[in-house]
Amino acid sequence: MTNPSHAEAVTGGPEAPPVPPSDYRLAVPEGWERVVLDPDRWPHRIDKLVNRGLRRTKATPQLKAALADRLRKQAEDAHANGGVEMYLVNQVIGQVPVSAGLVVTVLRPPPDTAAGDLSDIALSLRARGAADDVTMVDLPAGPAARHLYRRRPASDDPDGNKVPVTHLDLYFAVPQSDQRLLLSFSTPTPPSMEPLADALVTLFGSIARTLQWMA
Template identity: 90%
Template sequence: MTNPSHEDTVTDNPEAPPAPPSDYRIAVPEEWERVVLDPDRWPHRIDKLVNRSLRRTKATPQLKAALADRLRKQAEDAHANGGVEMYLIDQVIGQVPVSAGLVVTVLQPPPDTAAGDLSDIALSLRARGAADDVTMVELPAGPAVRHLYRRRPEPDDPDGNKLAVTHLDVYLAVPRSDQRLLLSFSTPTPPSLEPLADALVTLFDSIARTLQWMA
């Protein structure tokens, strides 16, 4: 989504159709850290996040560097797929570690291809994951596809991942546009913390409901 030019928003034709929204707004808990997915901005932001999250620990420089590298790789992958921003939380609340993230992605249809209906996304997701929970829901920002699933890493995962990850993806149609907005939530889910993951999914749903389109 890009801000419209002056020519896009001012017209002599009073019956011209309204323009698509130029932006969106979403509310997350204040503990969540925002990273704008701009390669010129995220290195400094990620370094600050790592130093802040580990300042009360005895983390070695090697551990800090490894965490920063992992976050940069996450930012690079999200940016390459159309991601515009991500939010992260990594805290210990009481004795319980809480880790979660949200990536906001603008999806463009392939060139010379119609965007299709949201129901087409739902059908495609159902075809790919028989055990996944795929539903059409109504949010304040409009109809959406809700895709809830849990993925366990392969034994030979190249990144060394050993934990299952619970995902909630929410697809919305950008009004009066061929674009789609994808909210991708995720949280690592060891077997002992599956009830916490279920509670976080409830939080993810609440965050998705705060989305507003901006003129």
């Protein structure tokens, strides 16, 4: 989101038109690591996170390098799609490993194209995934198109992933703007972890409720 230029109100004249927010605020639980999706900043940040996360393990330099490369690829892909920041968490809670991520993306309509309503996004999502859960929800930051789905990696996944991933996407309309803010949550979900995935989806929804628009 770009900072708007605030129109000055002239005494006795018409009120200044409303302007879009210059930023947003989002609260995440302790242990969620933030990576700003700036190519000049994420390499150092990712290296630091990998070294800190694996410092008490017997991970080899090759494993550390592979993990850092995978995270850099995630950052590059997210940035290319309009991502502005991502959050990563890898924790052990009660002897259960928990892994999840969040990518925040600013979506802009193509030039000379209207943004459309959030309900149009919901209709498009329903058309693409018959088994997906797509609803409109009211949240403190405004209405949102909510898309809950689970995907299994392709058999020829380049990273060798075989575990299904549960996703929760929430699309918000940026006030007084044609932009949309997308919160994309995800967590790996092997069959034995499906109850935990359901609990994490509830947590993801709680994080989305903390979204605030900043003047």
